[in-house]
Amino acid sequence: MLQTKFYIPMTRPPEPTVGLRTGFIPRPHLIDRLNQGLAGKLTLISAPAGFGKTTLVSHWLEQVDRPVAWLALDQDDNDLARFLRYLIAALQTVHPIVGTEVLALLQSSPLPPGRTLLTLLINDLMAVSAKSLLVLDDYHLIDTAAIDQALTYFIEHLPPTLHLVLTSRADPNLPLARLRANRQMSELRSADLRFTPPETAQFLVQMTGLSLAPAEVEALDRRTEGWIAGLQMAALSLGQRQTEAVTQFIEAFSGSHHYIMDYLVDEVLHQQPVEIQTFLLYTAILDRLCGPLCEAILRGTESLDNGRDISPAPARPDAARAPAILAYLEQANLFIVPLDQQRHWYRYHPLFADLLRHRLHQTYPAQLATLHLSASQWYEQAGLMDAAVQHALAAQLFSRAAALVEQVASAMIQRSELTRLLTWLDLLPVEVIEAQPLLGLYYCWGLFLSGQIEPAVTRLEAIEARLEADDTHQTADVQAHAAAMRAYLMRETGDLASTITLSRQALAHLPRQDSLLGAMVALNLVIAHYLQGDFEPASQLLTQIIATGQSAHLMANTLSAIYLNAQLLRAQGHLQQALQLCHDGLALVARHGWHNSPAVGFLYVVLGDLLRETNDLTPAADYLAKGIDLGQAGGHPHILIAGHVWLARLRQTQGDVAGSQAAVRVAQQLEQQYKVSRFWPLPSAANDQVRLWIAHGNLAAANRWAQASGLNRVDTPITYLDEAAYLTLARLRLAEGDVEAAEPLLRRLYQAAAAAKRNGSLIEILVLQALTLAGQKRGEKAVSTLAQALGLAEPEAFTRIFLDEGAPIAELLRRAVAQGQHAPYALHLLNALGETTTAPQPLIEPLSERELEVLRRVAAGYSNKEIAEELVVTVSTVKRHISNIYGKLEAASRTQAVAKARELKLL
Structure with a gap:
């Protein structure tokens, strides 16, 4: 950063300076x-x-x-x-x-x-x-x-x-x-x-030391209209004249400000030694001046012919005298302004500089390129690359400018200075960019990241075609950037295999210092693995991205990685790890003071949905609201889509039908507005809309979705990308009572999730399989299947995945309690459903399915003979079942057995 930009100009020198007339009023x-x-x-x-x-x-x-x-x-x-x-x-x-x-x-x-x-x-x-x-x-x-x-x-x-x-x-x-x-x-x-006439008089006295007549002051004031720059230039000219020439001079100029200043600049320059005139013109190209820079400008002209000068006796300034000349200019008050207290950096008054540049173009047009080249070289050596690029462009030294831009392009992309980068690149001839493939690829990144996708694709295709025809520019950097750019575009089109291949190629060739591009490519690779359901490589990469992002202060990448890793852990069934990761993320946010950063919205919304799953609905609502607020403040569609889908689920949980429908509608509108493809790690608004239709009995709308989805083919492998949609289709078939259609769907889903060890997915699949089995009147198998789900869910506190099924799951949970299948957790879920207000002690030895059938008939008042006839068994078999029931329920009579069974919610 140029520290001189923060310096407050002084209206007078800090100490009295001999011979310096400030003209300060x-x-x-x-x-x-x-x-x-x-x-x-x-x-x-x-x-x-x-x-x-x-x-x-x-x-x-x-x-x-x-x-x-x-x-x-x-x-x-x-x-x-x-x-x-x-x-x-x-x-x-x-x-x-x-x-x-x-x-x-x-x-x-x-x-x-x-x-x-x-x-x-x-x-x-x-x-x-x-x-x-x-x-x-x-x-x-x-x-x-x-x-x-x-x-x-x-x-x-x-x-x-x-x-x-x-x-x-x-x-x-x-x-x-x-x-x-x-x-x-x-x-x-x-x-x-404007100066008033008294101020004009005071100013002229201070600047010239002359005692001007009131009429002369009035004439200058009238002709300049109190314009301070004009008066200052006039005073500089007057200070060099004899008294008798003053009146003649004052009467000699009139007209517009531009005309007056042009006239006065000519007058002032001619009063300066030729060495000073040439110095002023040569250095007029500079926005800021210092001794070493001016010295470099003057040395750069030593090999050139002077050409036409503004005076009859040309004299080139001695480069070594540059610092002394700057001091002289300040002492002479020649429109030069110090930019720091050390008097190291200066600038010309903007109007004076404009006029000098105009005169330079008239006087030394052939030397302009040399002057700008000298400035560009000095700025490059000083590490001031922005100015180095600007002077190279001004000199029309486009190859040099392109080489400089290539050096700084990556850092500019990291700083999101895309507008300036694209402006510079737009000024370069096409053939210059084509000769530098890496620069062309930086052009592609600038266009892509600024939302200009089609121009980025066009340029990338042209670069790839040139590289294929001529591989002399196939450096590691070029290969890495081309692969990274193409990998992003491949994922947008759904070609995940190519995304993975190209991303790996890019990571293998990227220079270590390009931490931002490396993090972006790694995250793109993770997303591709995640969408394919390849969680192991995705998990390893995410751990690296989070660690690297923290050390390199890549906040957005780090928080995006935490968001993605939390979803991955949940899908694997590691709900508590996902929650801990999010809480660690909150600590990271607090440590760096990132609370209000838009990217934190990713962390808040995923944490909100994880808390909804554990049935902690109040904090879940708070985090979802905060995440959506940050997404809106940042205009971040991905945060907003995820946040509104998960908000729809929360509102459905809370019984807010209209609220849930409104939230999912917002998510759908955002998907359409921002043309968000399905190849992002986001919950699908369409799937949740169908789930709401099913929940609210709008099966006709849900069936229209099913017919258009193309999901019914039994020969199509179920990928993780399609898992949520197939689960929604299975729910629809269950809601229609078509358990025979739901069963093969769920079997295919189970096989895919089990093979990939996605235990979080398996819990939901097993719950739906249990409901399907219950619908097939296979009660014993339904309870044992539910028990598998409970076994996976209990250590991690999965809750809503059961409760959202409502009354149908309650019956199976009661049977699980009766049979001692994860009874404590099943009772916990029943309590959450409101099915019981106390937690009765489960049976030491659970009732079998046949004993439950007998018990239900006992409770209905059947005699032993009637039970035997209905169940097609002997009376002695019924008596044996009743004896077992008494023993397990610790009852001495039918009445006690039925009462105890009701207490345990077995009936």
């Missing part, structure tokens, strides 16, 4: 206006160049009893990520703790929406009790709508302790009328900033 009436404006949100100082905007604000700040954050803007700041990074850095000069979370988010790709980032920054500023000022100088250099919109939002929600000051040559694209109407803005314009 105190303006107390304007200072009063600025002080009064502190009651609002915004102070706007809008006037053309040369009206003293920056000087006035700097002088005011010397008197304000508030800490000040200053940011001098330039054209390179027309990138939202870069703008916010510098904005936060400026604020941190007075409030070091603000914006740290936003800076972390600025490392993510794609960049979260500006409103999200600013909301986090505003929240940080709200926690600061001390009043402060933020000055954005030269805002007219910003011409990006995204930044205007972000600043509008920032102003609308500005904390009362912070006041914003903008200086600009033109009115910014902000809601000024509304701010003005609400008395939230004060403003100073050119009419306010």
Whole structure:
């Protein structure tokens, strides 16, 4: 970062300097206006160049009893990520703790929406009790709508302790009328900033040392209309003249500001030694100047012919004298402004610089490329790559510019500075980019991550075709980036096998230092494995991604990996591990202060659904709400889709039919709006919509879905990607009473899940199989199948997977209790269903299915003979069953046996 951008220009030197005429004029009436404006949100100082905007604000700040954050803007700041990074850095000069979370988010790709980032920054500023000022100088250099919109939002929600000051040559694209109407803005314009005649007189005396006649002062004031830059240039020219020539000079110029300044620049330059004239013109290409940089510029011209000069006696400046010349320019007050207290960095007044550049183009057009090349080389060696690229482009040295951009492109993608990267690349000729495949691939990433998918695909295909035709550029980096890019596109189309192959190729060739791309590729590989149901390699990779992401501070990737790993663990039946992982994630969020970051929404929504499964409905609702809020703030469709599907399930659990339907409808709309493919690790809104139809008896709608789904083919292997849809189809067949159709579906599902050791899936499949068996009147088998599900569920506290089946599962749970099949957990589930208010002690030895049949008939008042006839057994067999029942229930009579059975919910 350029630290000079945070330096508040001084209106006068810190110590008296011999021979330095500052021409500084105190303006107390304007200072009063600025002080009064502190009651609002915004102070706007809008006037053309040369009206003293920056000087006035700097002088005011010397008197304000508030800490000040200053940011001098330039054209390179027309990138939202870069703008916010510098904005936060400026604020941190007075409030070091603000914006740290936003800076972390600025490392993510794609960049979260500006409103999200600013909301986090505003929240940080709200926690600061001390009043402060933020000055954005030269805002007219910003011409990006995204930044205007972000600043509008920032102003609308500005904390009362912070006041914003903008200086600009033109009115910014902000809601000024509304701010003005609400008395939230004060403003100073050119009419306010013009020197009054007394101020003009005082200024000219200080600048020239001449005693001008009132008429001469009035003439200068009238011709310049109090325009400070014009008066300063006139004073510089007057200071070199004899008294008798003053009147003649004053009468010699008139006209527009541009004409006057052009005339005066010519006058001022001619009064300087030729060495100084040439120095001014050569260094006019620079936005910021320092001695070593100016020295490099001058040395770069030593091998060139001078060409035509502006004076009859050309003289090239001695490069070694560059620092001394800068000191002279400041002493002569030649429109040069120090940018730090050490007087190391300077800049020309913008208007003066514009005029010098115009003169340079007229005078030395053949040397422009050499000047820019020298600047680019010096900036590259100094590690200031942005300026190095800009000067290479200005010199039209496109191969050099391309090589520089290639060096910084990865870091720019990590910082989400996609706008500036794409702007630079758009300025390069096609043939230059084609000659550098890696640069072309960075172009593809910039387009892809900024949502321009089709142009990214077109460019990638062209690069791949060129590489196939000519493999001389097939470096490891090129192979890695091409494979990574293609892997992402393959997953979007559902080609998971190719995604895995290409991702592995990319990881094998990626350089170690490219941590962001490595994490992105690894996560893409994990998703492909996960969707295929290959949990073991996915789990190993996720552990690595989470560890690497924490050490490299890749927040979004780390939280996405935790979200995915929690779902994987749940599918494997490790519900408690999934919960612990999420709680560890919450500790990580707290440790890094990420609470309000949009990516945390992934963690919140998955934790909400895990808690719903354990029947902890209140915290589940809280986490889902927080996750959805963050998803909305961040405009993150994946968080919102998952959050609303799981919210629909929660509301259904709570009996809120309308709420559940509304939530799943939102999820479906988001899927359509963002064209989210099914190849993302998200719960399907369509599946949950069908489950709601089934639950509410709308079997006709559910059947229309089934007919369109293409899931009925028995010869199609059931993949993990389709598992949820097949489970929904099985539920539909059960709801229709078609247990014979449900049974083979569930058998195929069981085989696939058992082979992959997906115990979480097996629990749900076994529950549905138990209900199917009950529907087939195979009660003994139904209870034993349910017992398998209970055995897998009990250690992990799976709960809603049973309770959501309602009354049909209650009967099977009662039988499980009676038979001693995981009776404590079955009783726990019955309690949760509201089937019993106490937990009676289960039988030491459970009743058999035949004994339960006999018991039910005893309770109905059947005689032994009637029971024998109905069950087609002998009376002695019935008596033996009744004797066993008495023993197991510790009863002495039929009445006691029936009472004890009712207590145990066996009847």
